[in-house]
Amino acid sequence: MNLREVLHVIGALLMWTAGAMLLPTVYAAGEGLFVPWMAASLGTAVLGLGLWRLTPREIRINPREGVAIVGLGWIAIVLAGAVPFIVTGTAPTVAGAVFESVSGFTTTGATIFPIIEDLPRSILLWRSISHWLGGMGIIVLGVAILPLLGMGGAQLFHAEAPGIPSDRLRPRIASTARLLWGVYALLTAMLAGLYLLLDMDVFEAVNHAMSCLATGGFSTRTASMGAFSAVTQWVTMLFMIVAGTNFTLHYRVLSGRLGAWVRDEEWRWYVGSMAVAWAMVFVALGVSRGGWGADAAREAMFNVTAVHTTTGFATADFGLWPAFAQVILLGLMFMGAMGGSTGGGFKSVRTGVVLKHVAGEIRKVLHPRAVVVTKLGGRAVRPEVLHNVLAFLALYVVTHGIGTLLLAAMGEDLVTALSASLAAMSSIGPGLGEVGPASHYGNLGSAAHLVLSLLMLLGRLEFYTLLVLVFPSTWASWGGTE
Amino acid sequence: MHVVVVGAGEVGYHVADRLVGLQHDVVVVDVEPRRLEYVANHLDVAVVEGSGTSMATLEEAGIQKAALLLAVTNVDEVNLVTCMSAREVEALTTVARVSNPTFYRDARNLRPAAFGVDVLINPERELALETVRLLKTTAATDVAVFAGGAVQLLGLMVAPGAPVAGRRLVDLAAEHGDRPILTVAVERDGATIVPRGDTEIRVGDHLFVATKAGEVATALELVGYQPATVRRVMVTGGSTEAYYLSHLLQQHRVQTTLLIEDRQRAQDLAEELDKVLVLHGDATDVELLELEGVGGADGFVALTEHDEINILSSLVAKRAGARQVITLVNKRDYIPLARHIGLDAAVSPRLSAANAILRHVRRGSVTRVATFEGSDAEAIAFTVSPASPIAGKSLAEAGIPAGAIVAAIVRGTEVVVPRGHDRIEVGDSVVVFTLPEAAQAVSEYFPA
Numbered sequence: 025m026n027l028r029e030v031l032h033v034i035g036a037l038l039m040w041t042a043g044a045m046l047l048p049t050v051y052a053a054g055e056g057l058f059v060p061w062m063a064a065s066l067g068t069a070v071l072g073l074g075l076w077r078l079t080p081r082e083i084r085i086n087p088r089e090g091v092a093i094v095g096l097g098w099i100a101i102v103l104a105g106a107v108p109f110i111v112t113g114t115a116p117t118v119a120g121a122v123f124e125s126v127s128g129f130t131t132t133g134a135t136i137f138p139i140i141e142d143l144p145r146s147i148l149l150w151r152s153i154s155h156w157l158g159g160m161g162i163i164v165l166g167v168a169i170l171p172l173l174g175m176g177g178a179q180l181f182h183a184e185a186p187g188i189p190s191d192r193l194r195p196r197i198a199s200t201a202r203l204l205w206g207v208y209a210l211l212t213a214m215l216a217g218l219y220l221l222l223d224m225d226v227f228e229a230v231n232h233a234m235s236c237l238a239t240g241g242f243s244t245r246t247a248s249m250g251a252f253s254a255v256t257q258w259v260t261m262l263f264m265i266v267a268g269t270n271f272t273l274h275y276r277v278l279s280g281r282l283g284a285w286v287r288d289e290e291w292r293w294y295v296g297s298m299a300v301a302w303a304m305v306f307v308a309l310g311v312s313r314g315g316w317g318a319d320a321a322r323e324a325m326f327n328v329t330a331v332h333t334t335t336g337f338a339t340a341d342f343g344l345w346p347a348f349a350q351v352i353l354l355g356l357m358f359m360g361a362m363g364g365s366t367g368g369g370f371k372s373v374r375t376g377v378v379l380k381h382v383a384g385e386i387r388k389v390l391h392p393r394a395v396v397v398t399k400l401g402g403r404a405v406r407p408e409v410l411h412n413v414l415a416f417l418a419l420y421v422v423t424h425g426i427g428t429l430l431l432a433a434m435g436e437d438l439v440t441a442l443s444a445s446l447a448a449m450s451s452i453g454p455g456l457g458e459v460g461p462a463s464h465y466g467n468l469g470s471a472a473h474l475v476l477s478l479l480m481l482l483g484r485l486e487f488y489t490l491l492v493l494v495f496p497s498t499w500a501s502w503g504g505t506e
Numbered sequence: 507m508h509v510v511v512v513g514a515g516e517v518g519y520h521v522a523d524r525l526v527g528l529q530h531d532v533v534v535v536d537v538e539p540r541r542l543e544y545v546a547n548h549l550d551v552a553v554v555e556g557s558g559t560s561m562a563t564l565e566e567a568g569i570q571k572a573a574l575l576l577a578v579t580n581v582d583e584v585n586l587v588t589c590m591s592a593r594e595v596e597a598l599t600t601v602a603r604v605s606n607p608t609f610y611r612d613a614r615n616l617r618p619a620a621f622g623v624d625v626l627i628n629p630e631r632e633l634a635l636e637t638v639r640l641l642k643t644t645a646a647t648d649v650a651v652f653a654g655g656a657v658q659l660l661g662l663m664v665a666p667g668a669p670v671a672g673r674r675l676v677d678l679a680a681e682h683g684d685r686p687i688l689t690v691a692v693e694r695d696g697a698t699i700v701p702r703g704d705t706e707i708r709v710g711d712h713l714f715v716a717t718k719a720g721e722v723a724t725a726l727e728l729v730g731y732q733p734a735t736v737r738r739v740m741v742t743g744g745s746t747e748a749y750y751l752s753h754l755l756q757q758h759r760v761q762t763t764l765l766i767e768d769r770q771r772a773q774d775l776a777e778e779l780d781k782v783l784v785l786h787g788d789a790t791d792v793e794l795l796e797l798e799g800v801g802g803a804d805g806f807v808a809l810t811e812h813d814e815i816n817i818l819s820s821l822v823a824k825r826a827g828a829r830q831v832i833t834l835v836n837k838r839d840y841i842p843l844a845r846h847i848g849l850d851a852a853v854s855p856r857l858s859a860a861n862a863i864l865r866h867v868r869r870g871s872v873t874r875v876a877t878f879e880g881s882d883a884e885a886i887a888f889t890v891s892p893a894s895p896i897a898g899k900s901l902a903e904a905g906i907p908a909g910a911i912v913a914a915i916v917r918g919t920e921v922v923v924p925r926g927h928d929r930i931e932v933g934d935s936v937v938v939f940t941l942p943e944a945a946q947a948v949s950e951y952f953p954a
Contacts, residue, residue, distance in 0.1 A: 387783075393794060395766075395776040395784040404777040 038072025090179025128154030133241020133453030159238025241336030268333030268361030336453025343460030368451030512558030513579030593622025668730030
């Protein structure tokens with residue numbers, strides 16, 4: 025691998041991050057935090073510029089370099105993103121700052137801060153910006169507007185937004201990335217506008233819009249969406265579903281093909297599983313409380329949607345829900361949103377493919393000579409893709425197991441360890457037990473914060489991009505040109 | 507009429523043969539000299555060596571004076587380009603054989619006019635449609651439909667214990683006179699006759715019966731079969747015919763199992779056919795057929811490319827207890843054999859293609875023609891013009907020639923399976939069943 029070329033691009037990414045850090049300084053001055061913010065931004069910029077200047081300008085990105093750029097680039101970005109939490113003195117520990125930054129960029133939305141309203145506005149905005157940049161992918165953004173990444177753009181794109189390859193909107197990957205980011209920005213602006221018309225001020229509207237479209241979950245209120253009106257919650261629910269949908273479909277719909285959503289098989293699964301989960305949780309709540317009002321329906325639908333789309337906003341403490349409803353939430357945490365969305369998790373498309381494959385295997389038991397084809401949207405799923413999905417399932421389960429084990433070793437109870445590691449990998453945010461929606465992640469130790477940070481990164485980059493970094497062969501021909 | 511046939515394969519040969527029989531001048535074009543030699547030795551036709559896509563070759567074959575161009579090679583694209591080459595020729599009807607399902611999947615794919623094609627024929631799909639009709643009528647050996655399905659001409663074997671066995675037609679008519687069922691032909695000991703009132707029906711006779719769509723069940727019962735619905739069908743072979751049939755069965759919501767020997771073809775068709783269970787295996791693998799429940803199947807259709815495998819697997823299926831067995835047979839000589847060893851019905855791509863083409867060849871008052879496997883008889887639908895000598899007469903007065911019989915009269919939406927006193931009026935559509943010796947005389951009764 026050509027590490028020098030990789031570092032060149034990472035230098036550019038750090039300068040980007042430094043630029044993004046300038047935005048919160050608008051509020052920093054009034055909060056007496058101007059100096060720390062400028063220091064964080066400048067420090068990152070200088071480091072980035074150094075890497076940029078000291079490495080060759082001619083870059084050629086092969087698949088290996090592409091994966092390394094995304095893997096190492098994300099590590100560099102989340103570390104740089106942690107600096108503001110440290111220098112402004114908001115985060116109690118370095119591990120806590122890293123956790124908050126990773127949680128932001130991976131659109132998890134898990135926080136170490138018990139009282140959100142106590143945080144400076146500059147920090148609140150930075151948390152939302154990190155969500156927004158991480159949602160559609162900061163490197164995809166680079167591919168979209170930085171011509172220098174044009175060469176290996178496809179590799180970068182797929183390493184950061186993996187999943188099952190879907191149709192490109194345009195023959196060129198940079199144009200595709202531009203369209204997706206354009207749709208993303210447009211939807212964010214639409215939601216911010218709606219929030220303004222409802223019950224938010226400009227600051228809250230912008231923050232929540234960025235958080236929602238990124239399926240993040242950071243709020244400017246401790247009570248999260250519970251602090252806002254019922255109408256706001258309904259609007260948020262709608263946009264969470266939108267954010268959890270493949271953005272390629274949104275582009276098609278916006279360009280006039282209104283049937284694009286319904287025609288997509290994965291979208292039908294996604295909406296179908298959402299509706300089933302709504303109904304089951306609503307019934308579970310109704311039975312356990314003996315009440316069936318509109319408020320209960322909203323509570324069930326909002327929180328199910330928040331978990332299914334991997335956003336992680338909350339309007340109620342679902343830690344108090346009956347166990348049946350909580351198990352459904354755990355299932356949704358695992359499954360997550362659609363491929364090609366800003367959401368995380370195992371993804372609807374993979375769940376569907378695995379289930380269809382299982383049905384095919386059962387068919388083969390009944391008919392040993394049957395030629396079974398797993399299909400997606402009327403097309404056969406190629407064996408390589410199927411194997412990739414099955415390996416991904418294994419990785420998901422094993423990683424979740426290891427994460428749970430590590431958190432349990434640190435003294436967390438079973439429900440907390442199980443749900444926290446799952447909520448981190450699937451970029452949900454709140455889990456159950458000690459890390460439920462009424463609580464926060466601040467009480468965990470530094471080791472737990474780092475374990476969860478790693479889980480969040482693995483989940484966001486869908487494992488392979490990070491895991492290849494620990495394989496020696498990735499680093500073969502160090503510094504060479506081959 | 508001068509006809510140019512491009513393609514001397516199975517379909518081309520057979521169509522040329524039928525056209526010669528209809529007194530047309532036929533020139534056969536093919537790139538393969540050996541095939542041409544065979545055609546020239548067996549049929550009274552002229553041959554031209556060359557590609558139908560070359561205008562020079564077509565001119566050599568007399569395209570300028572031809573009224574009909576039949577492009578029936580087994581390559582769809584060659585057929586289309588052949589018709590395209592000849593699109594400038596005046597007063598020429600062009601027929602292209604196009605089989606690839608991809609062309610038909612989307613209306614935007616194949617616009618015949620753009621290729622200068624007047625008529626598209628798809629013998630493989632015709633065969634699949636015919637097979638579906640056979641499956642629907644459970645016991646029929648042949649099914650030909652007229653007037654959009656309102657008139658059905660069925661070939662039926664008289665089963666042991668059938669109510670009609672050992673009875674004379676005149677007695678049956680007295681008993682079932684109110685039923686619109688007419689026996690138009692009896693095939694016995696290899697000869698086809700148009701029966702008379704005193705003809706006695708025996709077990710094992712092959713009857714051709716004209717009836718209305720609604721009376722098919724009655725006709726089946728009279729020859730000893732119980733009507734039944736088709737729920738589960740097993741198809742063998744990876745042919746285009748097998749694809750079309752499985753596709754149609756899937757549309758009819760029939761539970762379908764498709765057995766294909768070629769691994770890759772099995773994979774491809776499994777991807778195409780959503781609701782069909784595709785198996786990879788040998789069509790003569792008795793254990794596999796039994797494991798997959800061929801015994802309980804309502805239908806078994808053998809559609810591989812090899813007659814021998816089809817006949818063998820059909821026998822296996824019949825022995826295992828499949829209710830109805832339909833066998834694809836290419837070789838003409840095998841057809842009587844297949845019937846003799848107890849197979850229910852035979853279909854042939856050659857015949858399907860010929861039927862599809864001949865329907866468009868006969869002009870004038872002819873609207874539709876059906877031919878039957880293993881017999882030279884034909885059923886022809888005519889439109890009665892004012893010039894017809896029998897217009898306005900009853901059948902008894904008309905004096906239909908011996909060897910022919912009027913099977914049905916269609917007047918608007920009304921269908922009459924006629925008796926002697928029924929009249930033929932101008933504008934009627936008349937279905938006539940005729941033996942070859944009477945064909946010429948019949949056509950004189952129905953001038954354009």
